[in-house]
Amino acid sequence: MTENSFRKKLGNIIFESDSPAGKAFDVILLVAILLSVIVVLLDSVASYHEKLGEFFYILEWAFTIIFTIEYFLRIYTAHKPLKYIFSFYGIIDLLAILPSYLSVFLVGSHYLVVIRILRLLRVFRVLKLARFVGAADTLQTALRNSRAKIIVFLEVVLTIVVIVGSMMYLIEGPENGFNSIPKSIYWAIVTLTTVGYGDMAPNTPLGQILASLLMITGYAIIAVPTGIITTEMSKISSKKQASDKTCTHCRTGMQDADAVYCKKCGKVF
């Protein structure tokens, strides 16, 4: 076997999952990612760290070395190595190993390896679950299409919380826990989003009236992003239904269900 054909074969196993070896590689990888994340989670619990700290330490480095080898193999076998390195998953693969090496110099940074969980997002593509890939695409398209509306919405939310937060700072003041405007804005966000921790809460009647107005506003305007996303999804969904009809001449899909002539080439169906 020449080196070239070996590289091709290896690349197939690593990047694709249609061969038995490729599928096995991907499943093992997913399990390894999951395990390495769980190790970090458990290591952060003081009682486990005391008992199993060294074992976790070894495990973590083992996973890091494995993922490092995998990363360089991906670069070695990729069609266009540079394209892979700067792709979404290429960057995540790098970020997934960096924190461990960083932790040699910077104590605590090794917890950042939980970023490995992002690698799990591949799971649907790996497992060839067409329905889930389709669902993910639909969600992505809906979110992308409603981006402009959602940014406008967020700017309005930001304006509301800055103004109401400042007013609450004047009304309640530091004696009621509203120490500064930024902290009051934080409170306004906690209230508007209906999270409501209760670590800060208005005590004066005027503050409670303003808070009530903010809550009702937050309760009502949550309808806005919902309306935006729902409308986009309905559009995508109805377009998909329409696409059942495809022109037999020019292959243009997504034609209206009641169309008699193709909208692109004008041929009768």
Added chain:
Amino acid sequence: MTENSFRKKLGNIIFESDSPAGKAFDVILLVAILLSVIVVLLDSVASYHEKLGEFFYILEWAFTIIFTIEYFLRIYTAHKPLKYIFSFYGIIDLLAILPSYLSVFLVGSHYLVVIRILRLLRVFRVLKLARFVGAADTLQTALRNSRAKIIVFLEVVLTIVVIVGSMMYLIEGPENGFNSIPKSIYWAIVTLTTVGYGDMAPNTPLGQILASLLMITGYAIIAVPTGIITTEMSKISSKKQASDKTCTHCRTGMQDADAVYCKKCGKVF
């Protein structure tokens, strides 16, 4: 009366509710289920347990014995006993009596009999409330159709809470109550879902900024499941309306349910 015809008659009373006897049986059963659940609920209140504990104990065993007899009668009278045993309601019927027997060996397990409340889900079928059965079916279909999208959504939510939870652990640390990454992830879930207990809340400015971003994310992405379900329900609803009527002459579909003449060719249906 032969044994066979007796079994058939009994099975009719137990499984169907179109005869007066069958209906009476079902209503009594529903009331008994409700009472047995209420007994467990009250028994768990310390003050009632002290005063009425023994009375509750007797009642609970009475209900358990009744439901056990009923369970074996169901097996005895079912057309295909095995099919019943492994059906959804068959399993629930068994689970509804097991905890009481288990409590002989395992203290406390008798509270699990509240699982009996699942048996109440039969209520609509029993009472022959066609509208409610239809409504339940619509909801079930909508949820089943949106399963793929909702799983993708939940995976994204999981990824967000793991990453944000880990970052909060690094930012806030054990001195602010963020003792471990799993506990920080729990906090991230409490925050993202806008529950906001307030048992843990960020104290550092950086933590509060990150928390604010998480809240706004949670507040905005609740739109996603809503959009998914709404779109599915609209589809089901419009399909129901559309499929009602098609002209037998010109084949134009999607006619109104109350139409007498075709809206396209004017022929009587």
Added chain:
Amino acid sequence: MTENSFRKKLGNIIFESDSPAGKAFDVILLVAILLSVIVVLLDSVASYHEKLGEFFYILEWAFTIIFTIEYFLRIYTAHKPLKYIFSFYGIIDLLAILPSYLSVFLVGSHYLVVIRILRLLRVFRVLKLARFVGAADTLQTALRNSRAKIIVFLEVVLTIVVIVGSMMYLIEGPENGFNSIPKSIYWAIVTLTTVGYGDMAPNTPLGQILASLLMITGYAIIAVPTGIITTEMSKISSKKQASDKTCTHCRTGMQDADAVYCKKCGKVF
């Protein structure tokens, strides 16, 4: 003026609001209702009660006497007195004066006069705000049409909170504030609805995992009532648009926009 024509004239002023006198009567009535509610609210504040208690007491009785006179005038001038007495607003009008008389015998019950606020619901009808009446009707229709689905939804919610509440009672127990199953069910409702007071919160890892699942469930299934209501509203809204087309022969409205023949009588439009 005969007594009969006087009664008719008075009834017109009281029940209708198309004459200047009728409109003036209704506006004064709405203001009086609002004032009487505000008096009760302020009277409940200890510091105001001390200073102005007697003044509030006199005011409250003044309003009660006025509303009592009004109530008997309504009965006296109504077309069908019995129909008025048992109508929705008739009952509310009675309930709005009863608590004051009841308070003579039962201390504290006079606070129930806040039920008067229900009388304010007339405001849109009184002010002849056709758009608001239409909006209220649309909302009512949407809610009525989705009743079956919402009841099914609530039964599922009830089942979830009973089962999860009981499990939490077993997991957390009285030592963590989960004193009884009913109280744990209360906690489950607080959590599922994303209210999250924080007066009870899980402390054990297992309890926090179960709580996390409950929160995510609550966060996701809020999509269900939203989907139900939105679908109903869309239906009503699109039916309204369709109704622009009305048959010129048989006056049947709500025909499809693209219809060529009337769906009821078969005539060409």
Added chain:
Amino acid sequence: MTENSFRKKLGNIIFESDSPAGKAFDVILLVAILLSVIVVLLDSVASYHEKLGEFFYILEWAFTIIFTIEYFLRIYTAHKPLKYIFSFYGIIDLLAILPSYLSVFLVGSHYLVVIRILRLLRVFRVLKLARFVGAADTLQTALRNSRAKIIVFLEVVLTIVVIVGSMMYLIEGPENGFNSIPKSIYWAIVTLTTVGYGDMAPNTPLGQILASLLMITGYAIIAVPTGIITTEMSKISSKKQASDKTCTHCRTGMQDADAVYCKKCGKVF
């Protein structure tokens, strides 16, 4: 250059942003607004105020003077000065400088300059981001169209919180923190909107049952504003799609935006 043409040129720079100078002016202005708001926010933090208070004080007055000059330049160069002064942005521009001058007489009022953040709402128009302006218009139209329904909804919410708040005052009473009816109404709003601070929470079983009902109500009726807004947005969205194209030969409307041939008669557009 005559004074008139100078004024015209200046007005172009200030009000429009299609020339390089106009664009530069607008971008600098937006940055200045943002900076001036950040200065106020930081100044309210005690530790920063101690160290940098004087510096912030100078900065704030510098910004105020700049914005005052800008305001008078806007009046000077506007086509119709009065129309500008009483326009939405004209009033905001005035309110953005007033608090600083007011703070000379009224301590604390200078925090109100955060109202300057409202000026940032211009950002999309300034940056000529057509998509965002369109998105903002869609949101505004949807909110305006659903105003009547939302007001009816808010009146129902108000009625619920007043009645439930009063009942809770009677049930829980001052000994459980429900000091007065207005405060109980505040609690009812906190609960209905699912914010749930936890500063007040019911302690009696009856109070907890009533609170549970209120929470489930709040959880379910959030569907109403969502349904309203979503329906409006769908209407706007489908109108936009539909109005895009109508065949000039056969007058069939609602053709796809990207259609080249009519779907009914096959003619080129």
